[in-house]
Amino acid sequence: MRMTFRWFGTGFDSVPLRYIAQIPGLHGVITTLYDKQAGETWERSRIRSLKDDCAEYGLALDGIESVNVHDAIKSGLPSRDEYIEAYIATLEALGEEGVDLVCYNFMPVFDWTRSDLAKRRPDGSTVLAYDQAVIDSLAPDLMAESVGRGSGGFALPGWEPERMARIRELFELYRDVDAERLFANLVYFLDAIMPTCRRYGIRMAIHPDDPAWPVFGLPRVVTGEESLLRLMRAVDDPHNGVTLCTGSLGSNPGNDIVGTIRALEGRVHFAHVRNLRHEAPGKFEEAAHLSADGSFDMYAFMKALYDTGFSGPIRPDHGRTIWDERAMPGYGLYDRALGCAYLSGLWEAIGKASRG
Ligand SMILES: [Mn+2]
Numbered sequence: 002m003r004m005t006f007r008w009f010g011t012g013f014d015s016v017p018l019r020y021i022a023q024i025p026g027l028h029g030v031i032t033t034l035y036d037k038q039a040g041e042t043w044e045r046s047r048i049r050s051l052k053d054d055c056a057e058y059g060l061a062l063d064g065i066e067s068v069n070v071h072d073a074i075k076s077g078l079p080s081r082d083e084y085i086e087a088y089i090a091t092l093e094a095l096g097e098e099g100v101d102l103v104c105y106n107f108m109p110v111f112d113w114t115r116s117d118l119a120k121r122r123p124d125g126s127t128v129l130a131y132d133q134a135v136i137d138s139l140a141p142d143l144m145a146e147s148v149g150r151g152s153g154g155f156a157l158p159g160w161e162p163e164r165m166a167r168i169r170e171l172f173e174l175y176r177d178v179d180a181e182r183l184f185a186n187l188v189y190f191l192d193a194i195m196p197t198c199r200r201y202g203i204r205m206a207i208h209p210d211d212p213a214w215p216v217f218g219l220p221r222v223v224t225g226e227e228s229l230l231r232l233m234r235a236v237d238d239p240h241n242g243v244t245l246c247t248g249s250l251g252s253n254p255g256n257d258i259v260g261t262i263r264a265l266e267g268r269v270h271f272a273h274v275r276n277l278r279h280e281a282p283g284k285f286e287e288a289a290h291l292s293a294d295g296s297f298d299m300y301a302f303m304k305a306l307y308d309t310g311f312s313g314p315i316r317p318d319h320g321r322t323i324w325d326e327r328a329m330p331g332y333g334l335y336d337r338a339l340g341c342a343y344l345s346g347l348w349e350a351i352g353k354a355s356r357g
Contacts, residue, residue, distance in 0.1 A: 002272070002306065003028035004345055005063045005314040006337065009035045011054060013156065015327065016334040022058035024338045026345045029061030031104070031271075031316055035156070038163065039069035042087045045094040052098060063314040064102030064271060065095060066244075067158070067208070070190065075109055076174040077186040085193045092194060096201025102314065104244045104271055106208040107187045109178065109219045110171045112159020113211040113249070114144070118151035118330040119322065120286055126321040129331050131212055131252065133283030141217045142168045155329035172219075180220040184232075187222060191236040198240035204270040204313075206242050207232065211249035213256065225250060226261040233268050242270035247302055248287065248318050254279050254296070262305035269311055274302055274344055275318030287319050287331070290340035303347040307355070317341050 006021050008014050008030040021030060032051060034043055052062045068091055071084040095103065106112060116135035119127040139147065145165035148157060156162070164171070178186075191205070198205055213224040222228055229243055243265055250256045262269060276288045276295035288295030306315070317340025319331030326333040 002311055002313065002315045002348060003061075003063055004341055004348075005029050005031050005316045006341065007066060007316055007332065008032045009158075009329070009332070010051065014332070015155070015329060016332075018054060018058045018060065020334055022060055024341050027060065027341060029063035029314070030055055031064045031066045031314060032062060033065055033067060035158075037069075038161070040071035040073070040084050040087055043068070043091040043094050045097055048094055048098045048100065052100075062100060064104060064206075065100060066104035066271075068092075068095075068103050068105055069159075070105055070107060072109070072171060072174055074190050075107055075183065075186055076178050077182060077189070078174070081186075081189075082193075085190060088190075089194055089197050092197045092201065092203055096197070096203055101202050102204050102206060102271055104206045104208055106159075106210070107183070107190075107223060108210050108221060109175045109183065110141070110168070111144075111216070111219070114216050115148075118148065119153075122286075122321070126323045126336075127330075128287040128321045129319055130286035131284065136216060141172065144217075152330060153327065157329065172217075175219055178220060180215075180222050183220045184222045184228075184235075187232065188235045191241050195236065195238050195240060199238070202240075204240055204242050206244040206270040206313075208244040208273075209246050209249040211246070212252035213250055214253060225253065225256045226264055229261065230264060233265070239267065242268040244271040244273060245269045245306075246273035246275075246318065247297065248273065248275040248277055251277060251297060252285060254282075258297075259301050259305045262302065262311075263309060266309040269306070269309070270313045272306060272311065272313065272315040273318040274299065274315060275320075275340065287321070289321055289336060290317055290343050299344070300347055300351075303344065304351050307348065307351045315344065317344060 013035040074081045115129045117130040120130035210221040278295040292299045320336025
């Protein structure tokens with residue numbers, strides 16, 4: 002594996018690359034052109050300057066998270082073919098610059114959903130939290146407002162104000178889209194981009210839905226092992242792979258993540274490894290990466306990745322906000338850097354133990 006760190010780019014991220022470069026054992030960053038809306042084509046020159054920014058600090062550009070998929074593609078509008086052409090042009094530009102990993106999601110309207118972006122824990126740290134009862138009490142447009150208020154002034158991935166202003170219109174788009182239709186639209190999209198991915202060696206890594214069940218009545222199709230395997234079979238090409246996000250899959254305690262990692266051997270291209278604490282059905286809060294701080298056995302996740310020969314980028318995922326850091330919720334430097342060190346330590350120990 003290669004240890005990486007998510008970075009939103011100069012001007013968007015509160016954490017500069019010169020800090021990220023000081024995290025021990027870091028290979029590179031996972032980044033994006035944060036100002037690009039879904040549907041826009043990325044210019045090769047901008048990808049190159051992103052790569053140059055990283056190289057200046059000795060960091061590789063290990064992948065893109067995300068190239069967002071336009072709602073016309075997800076909902077299957079007639080205009081989807083134009084948007085797929087634009088996506089392919091972006092993949093070509095990335096491929097020309099040697100980028101070989103693209104993370105994306107296929108959630109309608111919203112990316113991840115949380116009910117609280119700064120839940121205070123007894124030690125004074127704050128974390129993102131989810132409570133289905135709170136979500137059920139909110140209309141979707143109020144949800145977008147409340148996320149905007151809780152973001153501390155940072156633009157949050159997936160909650161771009163431009164999109165959220167059109168939220169009613171977006172919901173209307175999905176009125177007749179059930180889970181089967183959404184899945185078919187996903188397969189249509191992947192079939193269309195696979196030739197380009199093969200040509201450039203780009204591995205697509207779909208991010209699971211977060212949380213791993215339908216919210217606001219919108220369908221969701223990437224929720225666990227069964228749906229992931231179904232997608233791998235439907236587009237049976239190694240360039241069609243998965244971002245194994247333990248926090249998203251693990252939002253449903255019924256998901257056996259270790260089993261899923263083993264079942265997806267060879268198709269896990271990217272890993273997000275984080276911990277959370279289940280409080281009740283439909284209610285959880287995020288935690289430090291350490292196993293003892295949450296509900297997960299982080300060693301077991303890393304061991305399963307190791308045993309299946311995982312060689313792609315791995316990154317700590319959302320961290321707590323600690324030590325009075327001012328940062329985008331979940332994406333501060335301090336707790337994610339602790340996560341890097343912890344996950345690297347687990348990996349080192351697993352490797353040494355397995356070699357005897
Ligand atoms: Mn994730």
